[in-house]
Amino acid sequence: MATDQYRSPTLISAPITWLGATVRQSVGEMVWAIGFAFALLRQSAVLLLRRQIASPVLVSQIYFTGVEALPILGVISLSIGAAVVLQGVSMFPQFGQGELTYKILILVITRELGPLLTALILAARSGSAITTELGNMVVDHEIEAYQAVGINPISHLAVPRLIGVTVAMVFLNLYFNLFGLFGSCLIGSLIHGIPLGEYLGNLVLVISLEDVIVAGVKSIFFGVILGTVATYFGFQVDRAVTEVPQKTIKSLGASMTLCVLASTVISILFELR
Amino acid sequence: MQIALQNVNVDLGAQFSLKDINLVFEPGMMTLVLGPSGSGVSALLKTAAGLKTPSAGHVLYDGKDYGALNDQEKPQLQTRTGFMFQDAALWANLSIGANLELPLQAKFPRLGKGPRRQMVADGLAQFGVDLDLQKRPVDLSLGEQKFISFLRAVIPEPEALFLDEPVSWLDQRWTDSIMTKLEALRTRGVVIVLGSHNSHFPQDRADRLVILDQGQVTATGSSKEISWSLGLTHSPLSPSGGGVGDETVEPQ
Numbered sequence: 001m002a003t004d005q006y007r008s009p010t011l012i013s014a015p016i017t018w019l020g021a022t023v024r025q026s027v028g029e030m031v032w033a034i035g036f037a038f039a040l041l042r043q044s045a046v047l048l049l050r051r052q053i054a055s056p057v058l059v060s061q062i063y064f065t066g067v068e069a070l071p072i073l074g075v076i077s078l079s080i081g082a083a084v085v086l087q088g089v090s091m092f093p094q095f096g097q098g099e100l101t102y103k104i105l106i107l108v109i110t111r112e113l114g115p116l117l118t119a120l121i122l123a124a125r126s127g128s129a130i131t132t133e134l135g136n137m138v139v140d141h142e143i144e145a146y147q148a149v150g151i152n153p154i155s156h157l158a159v160p161r162l163i164g165v166t167v168a169m170v171f172l173n174l175y176f177n178l179f180g181l182f183g184s185c186l187i188g189s190l191i192h193g194i195p196l197g198e199y200l201g202n203l204v205l206v207i208s209l210e211d212v213i214v215a216g217v218k219s220i221f222f223g224v225i226l227g228t229v230a231t232y233f234g235f236q237v238d239r240a241v242t243e244v245p246q247k248t249i250k251s252l253g254a255s256m257t258l259c260v261l262a263s264t265v266i267s268i269l270f271e272l273r
Numbered sequence: 274m275q276i277a278l279q280n281v282n283v284d285l286g287a288q289f290s291l292k293d294i295n296l297v298f299e300p301g302m303m304t305l306v307l308g309p310s311g312s313g314v315s316a317l318l319k320t321a322a323g324l325k326t327p328s329a330g331h332v333l334y335d336g337k338d339y340g341a342l343n344d345q346e347k348p349q350l351q352t353r354t355g356f357m358f359q360d361a362a363l364w365a366n367l368s369i370g371a372n373l374e375l376p377l378q379a380k381f382p383r384l385g386k387g388p389r390r391q392m393v394a395d396g397l398a399q400f401g402v403d404l405d406l407q408k409r410p411v412d413l414s415l416g417e418q419k420f421i422s423f424l425r426a427v428i429p430e431p432e433a434l435f436l437d438e439p440v441s442w443l444d445q446r447w448t449d450s451i452m453t454k455l456e457a458l459r460t461r462g463v464v465i466v467l468g469s470h471n472s473h474f475p476q477d478r479a480d481r482l483v484i485l486d487q488g489q490v491t492a493t494g495s496s497k498e499i500s501w502s503l504g505l506t507h508s509p510l511s512p513s514g515g516g517v518g519d520e521t522v523e524p525q
Binding site for chain 2: 148
């Protein structure tokens with residue numbers, strides 16, 4: 001009897017206690033993350049206005065994120081552009097909607113898949129690299145060493161990375177568009193014998209200013225998300241080197257999820273406009 | 274600069290923490306904090322240097338509460354102190370030259386590249402160090418890294434200097450160089466706080482010893498006072514000395 005009396009409340013209270021602790025921890029982490037994001041964005045704005053960005057860090061970040069990603073992004077964008085035009089040219093004319101190929105191409109390459117795929121590739125390449133690098137710096141006390149000499153690690157390490165990733169994201173998205181449309185153009189003229197002039201003329205006819213603005217807005221938002229999430233999880237490493245891969249995986253998952261959500265929200269907002 | 278720790282508690286997770294620390298570090302005083310591994314020596318130094326936030330209590334710099342300073346004031350204060358980390362903690366992606374120049378850049382933002390490099394060259398020449406400044410930390414031995422870490426802390430001429438295990442991995446020549454430099458800094462009124470787990474550390478050179486055990490100060494005083502208080506003929510931390518004592522020479 002006494003045992004039953006002891007067990008009953010434990011069986012009920014244990015999951016509630018666990019749930020409460022989990023919710024409290026999650027809310028605490030979320031508040032901390034939002035605080036970090038605001039501090040980082042505020043610091044970025046201040047340092048940009050004052051032109052006090054640590055330029056060596058910024059330049060190396062743009063080089064690593066932007067320049068070194070060109071080959072892989074080129075191959076992917078060419079392939080996507082080619083795939084869209086192959087499917088579109090063989091399918092739409094059957095329904096008497098041949099001109100839809102160009103609209104779909106712009107929709108896929110410029111508005112939706114271009115920015116998103118570029119962001120996902122950058123999250124996998126640069127986002128994870130930033131988290132790993134900062135995490136290792138925490139473990140090796142390098143971040144504390146910056147604080148010890150009076151250098152704010154957010155200003156010196158996170159801000160240039162955020163700006164570097166955002167700048168690289170915008171230019172890589174442009175590059176993705178050019179290569180994607182060029183790839184579709186190449187396949188269109190090689191396989192289906194569409195004249196180059198006609199092809200490009202049709203593309204120019206269907207592309208609108210709104211398509212370009214949507215792509216630009218998305219790439220800026222994705223860049224900010226990638227930079228913020230990667231640096232946040234890097235600084236989240238506490239003391240053990242085993243935390244570095246764990247935080248890197250979390251950083252990658254969070255970046256991808258937030259980019260997909262942001263992409264959907266931006267698309268909806270432009271559709272509702 | 275005077276640094277005071279008032280009723281400081283630091284929560285360092287489940288393993289250990291600092292409890293009710295009350296210490297004052299005066300200008301021109303060399304204090305050696307001694308304690309076995311895990312006793313909180315590094316944590317005490319980092320808390321006093323403003324690198325760890327106390328869960329309770331205050332760290333005062335010339336009477337000003339460090340915790341009450343804003344985001345601009347904290348880094349400015351940090352440029353007036355120097356910290357040598359136990360594991361060197363050099364910036365791995367920077368050259369040795371850049372490692373030594375960056376603290377100067379932070380402390381003297383208007384100082385040009387030329388004078389900065391001259392200060393680094395002077396600092397190296399003072400110790401007779403001849404190193405290729407283009408090398409990365411990974412190209413150096415642990416001892417060399419440690420010495421560069423010491424130079425990084427000392428070259429900007431700090432008003433307070435915190436050195437965690439300053440002579441580990443160093444040969445006798447560099448140990449002597451460091452101790453001689455510390456003597457010179459002490460006479461110039463620099464606050465010097467050394468931390469060590471090693472009972473063979475030259476304790477007689479320090480003005481005051483602080484014995485730390487399980488995050489608590491168990492004794493303070495000169496090496497002789499502590500030995501006498503504990504009824505020891507040996508160093509308070511030497512194996513034959515019986516370990517860290519329970520008595521306190523100066524009540525905390």
